[in-house]
Amino acid sequence: MPRSTAGQTGRPPVTSRPEILAAARRLIDRDGWEKLTIRGLAGELGIGATTLYHHVRDKEDLLLLLLTEYAAQLPRPELPADPRDRIVAAGVLIHDAFAAWPWAAEVLTTDGFIARIGDPALWVVETILAGAADHGCTPEQGVLVFRNIWYFTVGEILVRANTARRHPDADFPPAENSPFTGGGSEHLPYLTAVAPQWGEIAQANTFAQGLTALVDGLLAQAKP
Amino acid sequence: MPRSTAGQTGRPPVTSRPEILAAARRLIDRDGWEKLTIRGLAGELGIGATTLYHHVRDKEDLLLLLLTEYAAQLPRPELPADPRDRIVAAGVLIHDAFAAWPWAAEVLTTDGFIARIGDPALWVVETILAGAADHGCTPEQGVLVFRNIWYFTVGEILVRANTARRHPDADFPPAENSPFTGGGSEHLPYLTAVAPQWGEIAQANTFAQGLTALVDGLLAQAKP
DNA sequence: ACCTGAACACCGTTCAAGT
DNA sequence: ACCTGAACACCGTTCAAGT
Numbered sequence: 001m002p003r004s005t006a007g008q009t010g011r012p013p014v015t016s017r018p019e020i021l022a023a024a025r026r027l028i029d030r031d032g033w034e035k036l037t038i039r040g041l042a043g044e045l046g047i048g049a050t051t052l053y054h055h056v057r058d059k060e061d062l063l064l065l066l067l068t069e070y071a072a073q074l075p076r077p078e079l080p081a082d083p084r085d086r087i088v089a090a091g092v093l094i095h096d097a098f099a100a101w102p103w104a105a106e107v108l109t110t111d112g113f114i115a116r117i118g119d120p121a122l123w124v125v126e127t128i129l130a131g132a133a134d135h136g137c138t139p140e141q142g143v144l145v146f147r148n149i150w151y152f153t154v155g156e157i158l159v160r161a162n163t164a165r166r167h168p169d170a171d172f173p174p175a176e177n178s179p180f181t182g183g184g185s186e187h188l189p190y191l192t193a194v195a196p197q198w199g200e201i202a203q204a205n206t207f208a209q210g211l212t213a214l215v216d217g218l219l220a221q222a223k224p
Numbered sequence: 225m226p227r228s229t230a231g232q233t234g235r236p237p238v239t240s241r242p243e244i245l246a247a248a249r250r251l252i253d254r255d256g257w258e259k260l261t262i263r264g265l266a267g268e269l270g271i272g273a274t275t276l277y278h279h280v281r282d283k284e285d286l287l288l289l290l291l292t293e294y295a296a297q298l299p300r301p302e303l304p305a306d307p308r309d310r311i312v313a314a315g316v317l318i319h320d321a322f323a324a325w326p327w328a329a330e331v332l333t334t335d336g337f338i339a340r341i342g343d344p345a346l347w348v349v350e351t352i353l354a355g356a357a358d359h360g361c362t363p364e365q366g367v368l369v370f371r372n373i374w375y376f377t378v379g380e381i382l383v384r385a386n387t388a389r390r391h392p393d394a395d396f397p398p399a400e401n402s403p404f405t406g407g408g409s410e411h412l413p414y415l416t417a418v419a420p421q422w423g424e425i426a427q428a429n430t431f432a433q434g435l436t437a438l439v440d441g442l443l444a445q446a447k448p
Numbered sequence: 449a450c451c452t453g454a455a456c457a458c459c460g461t462t463c464a465a466g467t
Numbered sequence: 468a469c470c471t472g473a474a475c476a477c478c479g480t481t482c483a484a485g486t
Contacts, residue, residue: 009449010449010450011450012451013449013451014451038479038480039478039479047451047452048451049452049479049480050451050452050480050481050482053480054450054451058480059479109382109383109386123411123412125415126411126412129418139414140418140421140425142414143418143421143422143425144425148430148438150379150383151376151380151383152376152438154382154383155375155376155378155380156379158333159333159375162333188347189350190350190353190357190363191353193363194353194364197364198367201368206368206371206372209445210438210442212441212445213438213442213445214372214434216441217438217440217442217444218434220441233468235466235467235470236468236469238470261458261459261460262459262460262461263458263459263460272471272472273471274462274463274470274472275470275471283461
């Protein structure tokens with residue numbers, strides 16, 4: 001008996017989990033991740049919306065599968081030998097992975113997915129812990145280093161992704177209609193002075209620089 | 225002619241913007257901010273849902289009003305004289321304000337509100353820019369310092385708030401069902417070693433410590 | 449086995465009609 | 468002036484019925 005198409009019982013499938021995940025990625029890449037809806041995804045596949053529930057537990061499960069697939073597929077490059085440089089490089093890797101897929105970072109925080117990414121993503125955590133230990137950190141200090149890097153990275157991606165969505169070249173303050181650009185700005189001299197250049201300054205990618213500052217500060221704290 | 229109740233034309237109001245904002249805060253404090261819906265808010269006030277649109281442009285406008293009101297009401301304490309300590313203190317202030325109202329941080333990133341908070345919140349930005357300048361930073365470096373602090377702070381609050389929502393005492397990895405706690409964890413020795421204590425370590429509030437590391441690292445970069 | 453439409457319990461928002 | 472219900476265009480999800 002052939003095991004693939006013959007001898008089956010019941011109605012034949014119209015889709016599969018891999019097909020669903022591929023369609024979801026297509027939809028996200030095309031319209032943005034906030035447009036990924038169960039109904040829209042079913043439409044993309046040309047099937048009934050409720051059919052999806054036979055291949056995926058719920059929408060949260062779908063997002064988790066998407067994230068896991070993405071994480072597993074990421075390259076795993078050679079890292080520098082120096083512990084400090086290795087930690088920075090690992091942080092940059094996390095950052096670049098999520099910067100290319102900003103919705104992933106958003107999902108990761110907004111829904112508390114952090115604790116549920118599987119094996120394929122854990123080697124980055126291991127790399128940072130190992131780097132900290134090589135530098136002379138205790139395990140506790142290593143965890144601290146990782147968590148602080150994680151905070152910084154998530155924050156940078158979320159702020160950058162969301163400000164880009166609205167103000168293509170501005171960032172924090174100097175919206176033309178902002179109250180401080182009008183009258184009464186005497187008590188905000190520094191802000192008023194940099195306001196014109198803020199947008200330009202904010203546009204530069206300074207993530208690696210900021211991360212380096214954070215890592216250096218953390219390692220200095222751990223080993224005085 | 226009395227100016228309050230007599231001589232008016234048209235149907236009398238059933239609510240007002242301050243009443244709406246107060247009800248919204250009540251709802252958020254009681255049920256969490258994801259439960260704040262236009263319909264639910266109208267229900268809380270005992271009025272028709274569509275009536276709200278006569279006092280508030282839309283839901284985004286409502287959230288912005290809420291944020292502005294909250295920011296305006298925050299205390300404005302005395303800060304240390306030393307520039308570095310002042311920057312750290314200002315960062316801790318931002319953090320504590322949003323940590324007490326985590327949904328505000330979430331709104332701030334998820335909807336790109338950052339560029340639109342008004343005057344009452346800008347003095348913190350000014351404080352950080354002034355501190356950086358006092359330390360010898362250029363205006364560009366000052367902006368960099370502020371932005372990095374902002375990333376770190378937002379990230380910390382979002383990650384902490386959302387992991388707390390699900391895993392009361394865990395944070396990143398050691399969920400009991402995590403793949404690496406089972407077999408095949410030989411290539412993750414550091415992670416495996418700290419796994420049992422991770423939750424406990426992650427529970428401590430190390431924000432000020434992490435922020436200090438970041439600020440020290442940034443200031444060291446700016447003035448070698 | 450797998451698929452489906454109808455239905456449930458929600459959203460934010462608009463608009464013509466009422467007071 | 469202000470308020471309102473009905474309606475529009477959506478959500479995620481369940482479930483009985485079909486193939």
